Amino acid sequence: MKTTLTVVMASVFSSAALGQIGINTAVPIASLDIVAKRSDGSTAEGVLPPRLSGDEIKAGDAQYTESHAGTIIYATAGVKVASGKTANITAAGLYYYDGKIWQRMLQGDPRKLNSQSAGDIKNSMHPSDHSGWYLLNGRSVSSLPSSAQTLAAGLGFTVNIPDAADRILKTRNGAELLGSEGGNNKMTITRSNLPDINLIGVVSGTAESAGAHIHTSDEGGFLLGGTNVGNNGSGHYQGNGESSSWGGIGLMSSTANSGSHIHSLSGIATIPTGGIGAAMDNRSAYLVVNTFIYLGE
Template sequence: MMKNILNTLAGLLFFSGLNAQVGIGTSNPSPSAVLELNSTNKGFLMNTVSLISISSASPLGSHTEGIWVYNTATAGTAPDNVIPGLYYNDGTKWVLMSISNDMPKIGDIKSSMTNADHNGWYLLNGRNTSTLSANARTSAISLGYPSAIPNMADRIIKGKNTSEAMAATGGTNSYSLLQANLPNLTFTGTTSTDGTHSHTYTNRGVNYWNYNAGSLATTRTVNTETRTTGSSGDHSHTFSVPSGGTNAPFSQYPKHMVVQYFIYLGK
């Protein structure tokens, strides 16, 4: 077996030395290619390695621009973590090959109509990180959530200001109109306290007349009595105006559509 391999390699080297191209599966390689593979039922198997991070050359001795490998490991800490896939080296780091510019990164957040975890996206429902997969748990811890991931239930996303902690929660779904929220307006009024004076109040009530329209009795409101306060001594009066309110809270939610929020923690 070893003899056959050596003979094959020797033949390829001899052929490449004569023609400057090597063809595997073809006797007529392209003159523009150093190596051409040709098969109708087989593919090219890239060498596989276990990378440890984007910034580390390991298991290679150093970063070498142009080297391609297929990584089989999920390792490292965001944002230098690696996932299984095809990588090339740009001379300073490993770069994951992707045909999509929208490939998610650890910590990305999206909204979706999906209700369950999928493809490395985890529902932000406040669950303990101990319930996540090993890789997702590592990513969550690297993002600063060692105990639990945030809970987005009944919340909207707010941009961080300089004094807030990432993933801090706040606000309320409703608020009450308090006295401090009212305009600073004062109603004033006084009665005269000069001299003796009296006040008259006419009470109005219901007086039933002896008249029927079918089976219904007819009523009429009339003045029933007049009352007058005593007139001795100076005195003043106060009055209050009840609002009739019940302190019911206002809803702060505008018209909206309900979705789920997910965080990408890797596959």
């Protein structure tokens, strides 16, 4: 042990004048160059950062300022009651200080180097919660694990997490609250939704314009004057004093042919559309997935 320390210290001091420090090497090639002591597996090689529990890291909150950004610590356990700076320390692992809060290094799948932070959103075919990702289904925050409850509260979700079922996600606009819901998948067109134009319901045209024709009566006939139809021998109406005055005199079931003529018509028509006010589906074509929020493992 004494020999090892002497070699290491000699290496450090021999390089100090050059502004570079080497451990187990006399020729460092960086500000700090650590070379493995052995490569045959007979010793444990590597760098061990300070190891503290989440609560111990929290106890030092006041010691960490923006100038400490980049500091690395290994948390041996998650913090029990998080502070603003330790909200992400939910489990054992490597954490770095970004100048404001401790961030976990390589969260998610370490094989893909996915770095996740509390509040991240993703879509997935996963059917349920997994690896720190919680399904956004509107459930009570109190039903989540304690560490997830702490992070949810830090995001502003104190009663329920948002419900993303049958909804699209939109970017916050102005003072909108994150996680707030709005809009509707259905819409019904009302009069106020129509264009600002005038629809004139005037009907006009001609009828029976194809040549000579007669007109029949739907109520027994036409009563005409100056005709021999149904007369009493005198060829015209005789007056109320005669018993035969109204005996069918001048009554015809149809008009006589009057040659080729037309009839004009005009008016205002009301035409029903046959609609029943059914709402329309306002959604575009879609693929169904689940939406998750990351609240730590």
